[in-house]
Amino acid sequence: MRLIVIGGDAAGMSAAAQARRGRGPDELEIHAFELGRFVSYSACGIPYWIGGVVDGRDRLIARTPAEFRKAGIEVHTRHEVTGIDLDARTVTVRDLDAGSTRREGFDELVYATGATPVRPPWADITGKGVFGVQTLEDGDALREWLATEKPETAVVIGAGYIGVEIAEALIKRGLRVTLVERAQQPMGTIDDDMGALLATTIRDLGIDLRTGVTVQGLETANGKIRAVATDAGPLPAGVVVIGLGVRPNTALAEAAGLPLGATGGLRTDQRQQVAGGVWAAGDCTEVHHRVSGGQVHVPLGTHANKQGRVAGINIGGGHATFPGVIGTAVTKLCDLEVARTGLSSAEAARARFETVTATIESTNRAGYFPGAVPMTVKVIAERETGMLLGAQIVGRTEAAKRIDAFAVAIWNRMTVGEMTGLDLGYAPPYAPVWDPILVAARKAEQELDRHRP
Amino acid sequence: MRLIVIGGDAAGMSAAAQARRGRGPDELEIHAFELGRFVSYSACGIPYWIGGVVDGRDRLIARTPAEFRKAGIEVHTRHEVTGIDLDARTVTVRDLDAGSTRREGFDELVYATGATPVRPPWADITGKGVFGVQTLEDGDALREWLATEKPETAVVIGAGYIGVEIAEALIKRGLRVTLVERAQQPMGTIDDDMGALLATTIRDLGIDLRTGVTVQGLETANGKIRAVATDAGPLPAGVVVIGLGVRPNTALAEAAGLPLGATGGLRTDQRQQVAGGVWAAGDCTEVHHRVSGGQVHVPLGTHANKQGRVAGINIGGGHATFPGVIGTAVTKLCDLEVARTGLSSAEAARARFETVTATIESTNRAGYFPGAVPMTVKVIAERETGMLLGAQIVGRTEAAKRIDAFAVAIWNRMTVGEMTGLDLGYAPPYAPVWDPILVAARKAEQELDRHRP
Numbered sequence A, B: 001m002r003l004i005v006i007g008g009d010a011a012g013m014s015a016a017a018q019a020r021r022g023r024g025p026d027e028l029e030i031h032a033f034e035l036g037r038f039v040s041y042s043a044c045g046i047p048y049w050i051g052g053v054v055d056g057r058d059r060l061i062a063r064t065p066a067e068f069r070k071a072g073i074e075v076h077t078r079h080e081v082t083g084i085d086l087d088a089r090t091v092t093v094r095d096l097d098a099g100s101t102r103r104e105g106f107d108e109l110v111y112a113t114g115a116t117p118v119r120p121p122w123a124d125i126t127g128k129g130v131f132g133v134q135t136l137e138d139g140d141a142l143r144e145w146l147a148t149e150k151p152e153t154a155v156v157i158g159a160g161y162i163g164v165e166i167a168e169a170l171i172k173r174g175l176r177v178t179l180v181e182r183a184q185q186p187m188g189t190i191d192d193d194m195g196a197l198l199a200t201t202i203r204d205l206g207i208d209l210r211t212g213v214t215v216q217g218l219e220t221a222n223g224k225i226r227a228v229a230t231d232a233g234p235l236p237a238g239v240v241v242i243g244l245g246v247r248p249n250t251a252l253a254e255a256a257g258l259p260l261g262a263t264g265g266l267r268t269d270q271r272q273q274v275a276g277g278v279w280a281a282g283d284c285t286e287v288h289h290r291v292s293g294g295q296v297h298v299p300l301g302t303h304a305n306k307q308g309r310v311a312g313i314n315i316g317g318g319h320a321t322f323p324g325v326i327g328t329a330v331t332k333l334c335d336l337e338v339a340r341t342g343l344s345s346a347e348a349a350r351a352r353f354e355t356v357t358a359t360i361e362s363t364n365r366a367g368y369f370p371g372a373v374p375m376t377v378k379v380i381a382e383r384e385t386g387m388l389l390g391a392q393i394v395g396r397t398e399a400a401k402r403i404d405a406f407a408v409a410i411w412n413r414m415t416v417g418e419m420t421g422l423d424l425g426y427a428p429p430y431a432p433v434w435d436p437i438l439v440a441a442r443k444a445e446q447e448l449d450r451h452r453p
Helices: A010-022 A043-050 A065-070 A136-149 A161-172 A192-204 A251-255 A301-315 A345-350 A400-411 A436-450 B010-022 B043-050 B065-070 B136-149 B161-172 B192-204 B251-255 B301-315 B345-350 B400-411 B436-450
Strands: A002-006 A029-034 A074-077 A079-085 A090-095 A100-105 A108-111 A115-117 A153-157 A176-181 A208-211 A215-221 A224-230 A233-236 A239-242 A246-248 A273-275 A278-280 A329-333 A336-342 A355-363 A374-382 A388-395 B002-006 B029-034 B074-077 B079-085 B090-095 B100-105 B108-111 B115-117 B153-157 B176-181 B208-211 B215-221 B224-230 B233-236 B239-242 B246-248 B273-275 B278-280 B329-333 B336-342 B355-363 B374-382 B388-395
Touching (some): A010 A301, A043 A136, A043 A161, A136 A239, A153 A224, A161 A192, A192 A336, A192 A388, A336 A400, A388 A400, B002 B010, B153 B161, B161 B329, B176 B224, B192 B208, B192 B374, B329 B400, B345 B355
Parallel strands (some): A002 A029, A029 A074, B002 B108, B176 B208
Antiparallel strands (some): A215 A224, A224 A233, A336 A388, B090 B100, B224 B233, B329 B336
C-alpha cells in the first residue's frame, strides 16, 4: 500500500508518523512532498527567532528529512504537487530543483497543505522589503533584509497574534515600529475591553499602535518599500510585515473536486477523511466548534498536530476521531499574557446566544506574596442556563495558562455556578485563596442572578 | 435574629461576611468569638513569613476585627467558647483577658473551630523550643525563639506540606535542618516515585532528609530542647517544629452531641448544616470526596472559604451547596513545584479501583524556547473505563497550576481518551505543541490499550 502526504509540516508529518506506527514499511510505503526546504518545524516560533529570543532557525525544526527517512518515511522537499487525480489515484509532482515533473500513485492520500497568508491586492507590488512570516523561508528572507538593509522603521499591518508578536520582535531589534490595525482594538479575537488592556501594553513598549486605520497601499522607491499609505496618512517603512491572517490553502483540492466548507477549508469527517482514502488535516481544513456548533477555520499548530495524528492512526488501521475545538489561544507580549477560550462576546452574539458577562481583577498569587501582580479575567455565560461560553485573561505572569481550566470547563459544558465549587490548586505562591477563576465564576453567577426575573 | 460564630478564621469569618450580605444589621446580629488574638488570616502563609519571604505578620491578615465591626460583625478575640447548649440555644464564653465567663444566646450557630495539630505523647515535654505552625501566635513564638536563642540546628518532624515548607524556611534562615519522615518518601499525598523526585530536591537544598525514621522522643536540657531521639539515633536540635498534620477540632461539638463522621470531622449536609440552625465549616468538618465517594478530612484554606461562604449564604436566606472536593493541592519547594489532584495510587487502591498509570517527561515551554525545563506528569486512570482518577506533577516552573486542568477534567469524570482531544492553550512561551497534560493523557490511553483483552 502507498501513502502520499502533501505538505510536510505539523499535520502532514504527524499523519505520516502515526501511519508508520500502525503499519510497518513492508505494509505501507510513505512519501511526503513538501514545497519548501524544511519539514516538521514550529511556524509559531518564527516571531521569537526574528526577535532573537530563539537562537537560530534550526532550533525550530522538530525532525529533519533524514530523521524521517530513518523511520521509513520518504520526505521530498522542494517538490510541489500540482495536481490530484482522484480517479486515477495519482498526484502530479514537480521537482523544483530538477525542473522535472512526474506522476506518483497512491492508495491513501493526506492533504496537509496548510494555509496561505491573506495578501490584499495592494500588497502585490514589485518593490522589495514586504514580508509574511508563514514559513521558515519567510523568516530567512525577513532576517536577511533586516541584516543587510538595516531599516530603521517598520510597519506591521494587522494586530492579531502574529502582528503583535512580530511588532515586539522588531522593537526588540531596535527598529521604530508602527502597528496598524483597522479595528478599534488589537487582537480582535478578544473583546474590546480586554483588547484595550493589551493596547496600553503595546504602546508602553514603544510600539506606535494605530487602531481604526485602514491601509490603502504600499509606496516604493528604487524597488524597495518606502512607506505604507493609510487613510490616516503615510507611514514611513524600511520594512513591512503583513499579518492579516491566513486562508486555507485548498486550490489543489478544489481542482480535484474535494468538498470545501463555507469557511473555505476542507470539510472532513471526525476521522479526518474527506473522501474514500483521502484525508485532510491542519490549517487547510475547517473544524467543528463545540460551543457555537458551527464550522470554523482555526489555523493553530496544536490542532494541526492532533488532526494529523488522528488521520495517521486511522490510516494505520486504528480508530481515532478529532472532537473539534473551542477556540483556546494564548499569546505573550513582553511580560503581558493574553488568553482566550470559547466564544468572545461578538462570537456569542453571532451564534445567537443571550449572554451575561463578568469581569474581575485579582492577582496571580496571594496578595501578600512577593511577585503578586494584577490579572483581569472576563467570563461570558449564557443568560438562560448559566453555561460558560467563553473566558479571557490578561495578566502579567502566571496568567495565560489559567485559561486551560476554563477550557476544560467549557469542554464539559459547566455552568458558572458549578464552577464556583471547583477544587483548584491553592497555595500562596500560586494563587489567592479564591483563585481568579473562581472569583470570576462567582461574579458571573451574581450577574446571572441579577438578570433572573 | 442572632448568629454566633465560633472561630474567627477563614471558614467562620466567610460565613459571617456572607450572612451579613444576605441580612442587614436590623435583621441579624452577628458575634464571632475567637480564641486567639487574630482573625481572618492566612495560616498557609506562615511558613513564608517564618522564612522571610513574606515581610511581616500583618501581611497575612486579610481583615482586622475593626474592619469586621465596620461591616456590622462584632468580633471578640481572646474569647474561648467553652460549651454549647443546643436546647437552651446558648454558648458559654470565657473572656480570657478579663477572666470572666458569660452566656450568649443564638438563633443560628456556625461552628468553625478549625483543626488541632497532631502532637504525639512524646511531644508533651516541659522543655521549650518545640513549635507547631498552626496559628499566627505559633509563628510569633517560633520567630521569637529563632531571634533570641539563635539555634544552629533544627529538626522538622514530618515531611508533608507544612514540614517541607518549614524546612525550607529554616534553611533559608541559615540553620542546619534535618527533616524526619517515618515513610520512605516525603509528601505521602503523592506516589512514591513522584516523592522521590521531591526528595532529591530537598537534599539538593542542603536539608538533611531522613526517611524511614521514627521519632521516639524529645531530649531537653536546662528546660530547652536539645535533641530528637529516633530509631536511627539522636538528632541535635536547637529548635523543633512538628508538622505531623492536624485533626478536626471537635471537642465542643462532641460534648454538645453534634454528629461526627468516621474521619473525626463534623458531618454536615451539602448546605453545611449539622443540625437545625447549627452550621459547620472548614478544618473541623469532613467533606465528600467526589472521586472515592467517601468522606475525607482535607484541612485547606480554599475549602474553608468555600464552605464558610456556603453556610453564610444559607444563613443569609439564600441557597448554596458545597459540592465536595477532589483532593487538589499544590506546593513549592524553592523552584520545585509539586501538585496533585484526585486519588493517588494508594488512595485509588483503597477505594478499590483497578488502575493503570502513565508517567511522562515533558517541558513547561516549547523545547526550543528559553527557560524550557523538565516536568514530570503522572496520570492514574481506571482500567475498565479509562476515567481519570488522579494526576500528579513535579516540575521547576509553570508546572503546579497545570494541575487545575486535570482537576476540572476529574470533576467532570473525563476519560484519558477524551482528554487527548482537549483544546488547551498553546504558544511557544507557554507549552510544547503537545502540552504535557495531553502527552500524559496519550500515554495513559496507550497503557489502557495494552491492558485491554
